[in-house]
Amino acid sequence: MTEPLKIALAGLGTVGAGVIRLLDANRDLITRRAGRPIEVVAVSARDRAKDRGVDIARFEWVDDTTALARHPGADVVVELVGGSDGPALTLARATLDGGRAFVTANKAMIAHHGLDLAALAEERSAPLKYEAAVAGGIPVIKGLREGAAANALSQVYGILNGTCNFILTKMEEEGRDFAEVLAEAQALGFAEADPSFDIDGVDAAHKLSILSTLAFGTALAFDDVAITGIRHVIAADIAEAKALGYRVRLVGVAEAGPNGLFQRVHPLLVPTAHPLSHVVGSLNAVVAEGNFVGRLFFQGRGAGDGPTASAVVADLIDIARGEYGPPFAMPADQLTTLPPADAGDRRGRAYLRFSVVDKPGVLAEIAAAMRDAGVSIESLIQRGANPDGSVLVAIVTHEGPERCVTQALERLDGSASLVGKPMLMHILDA
Missing domain, CATH: 3.30.70.260 (ACT domain)
Structure with missing residues (x-):
């Protein structure tokens, strides 16, 4: 049998446990598609004793997460710790510097440090994959980087945060105000105890900056994203929009042109005739406009253990096949730097x-x-x-x-x- 692809997994939260469950449940199918088995050999997290609903006793436990970069039995390190800096970034740099493949779901780290990590990955000929960082299980990274590679894209935009979409949909359906629906979303687990990154648009902005780079071949420019969240949307806004033939959605919009790079996350009134208006609940959707392919529309679940784990394992399958290229579809030193466009x-x-x-x-x-x-x-x-x-x-x-x-x-x-x-x-x- 072909030698398995061996994985060191950092982070055993909802997504990390989901990766293990997916590899177990679809083992034979994944092996056939990857051309070789994919096996977890080592794991690391903060609490070894926590019950995660999966058997981790079969894997080597490593107390120091960053030490996984040097694990002698691992071909790939999967990072599901989160955070733009700290242990996640240390692990990423050490893994790539050692010439090993690195897979992450960490949109904040890619948005802030993606250019440096891509340059390091290219220098060391190490795969850097991050499909799970944007829109969960929707294959939008692969779609833009590979499927639309022959097109000049004029615009990319979409609903990039499931928490906000859940809240706005509830407000629309039930006529309730923001604070009340947010409390329900927190009780149901759709929103964090501190929901600021979601409801203030920062999470969506991280994802939008990554999509901009893939769509336009421009350098990551998260600091240039104009951000307005949904905190100040009231039930009356939803009702007025509906009466006028619109629905309110938090949308990230990016365009590149002669006047620079435009990137903005803000609540929009979306016409009911537009497909984005029908994206409800915690779903995500991304629209890209290409000069030959026309409009591309990606929709699906943007978060959760199943969709995100699906994207992580899809990256692992690519690595097992030897299918990877520059992280941002072209070498990092060929990405152009554009000034922010005047809104x-x-x-x-x-x-x-x-x-x-x-x-x-x-x-x-x-x-x-x-x-x-x-x-x-x-x-x-x-x-x-x-x-x-x-x-x-x-x-x-x-x-x-x-x-x-x-x-x-x-x-x-x-x-x-x-x-x-x-x-x-x-x-x-x-």
């Missing part, structure tokens, strides 16, 4: 929601700010009083430069007529 140059329509004092002249003040900034109003709706006595005003603009909307909001900043900050959501083109 003010973008044209489109926008939704604006104001909570205002219920008194004469307020609508005229808002309309004057829009007029003076060059914003044309398509529709304006005023709703009844809120519990605090304020009223809701929702505006949809005609298409125009984004900077004009920004200037209108700046003119209204500090107005005694406004209660709290306005909410701005751009509208996705169908």
Whole structure:
């Protein structure tokens, strides 16, 4: 029999245990597809005694996670520890520097250190694979790096965080406010005890920066991603969007062009005719627009032990077959560096929601700010009083430069007529 591919596994949380279960359950199928057995030989985690629902007594236990990089019996190190720095990064660098294959689900580490790790992997001729870092079990990394390799991609965008999509879908279906649905998501395990990375858009931004690099051949630029989360979306926004023929989704959008690289994660109004509006619950979806292939649409479960473990093992199968190339589809030194594009140059329509004092002249003040900034109003709706006595005003603009909307909001900043900050959501083109 062909010599097995031997794995050292760092991290035995939900995904790590899922990898072991998947390798056990589909052992024969994986062996046939990989052309050789894939076996875990060593594991490391914080708590050796914890019950993970899988038998780890058959594997060598290593107390120091970073020592797996030097394990004499391992061909591949799989990192499922998490964190952009610390032990995960130390393990990645040591593994690749030693010329060994490295597989990770760590989107934060790839977003922050992917260029350095890719250069090291190429220098040492060591595979670096990270399919599980973006969109869980959806093969979007492979799809962009390999399936769409012949295309010039003009845009990549999508729903990249299942927690946010679950919350927004619940708010839409049940008319409940954000805080209440977030608490339910935490109780069900869809959201962490500290959900900030998810609901503030950081997790989606990590994934978007990776997709940008794969789609456009540009250097990773996570620090240039403009990020707005869903923390300030209220039930009234969801209801207004629905009445207008839209659904609210947290969407990451990236485009590369002559004016630079545009990357933004923010809540969008998505037309009901667009496939992203039908991505519900904790599902993820990614859309890529190619000049020859047209629109590509990837959808599936973006997190959890099964989907993420599936992506990790798919990477292992590629390594077992000897199928791998540059981590970002081209050598790291050929990735181009683009300046961040000015969002003010973008044209489109926008939704604006104001909570205002219920008194004469307020609508005229808002309309004057829009007029003076060059914003044309398509529709304006005023709703009844809120519990605090304020009223809701929702505006949809005609298409125009984004900077004009920004200037209108700046003119209204500090107005005694406004209660709290306005909410701005751009509208996705169908």
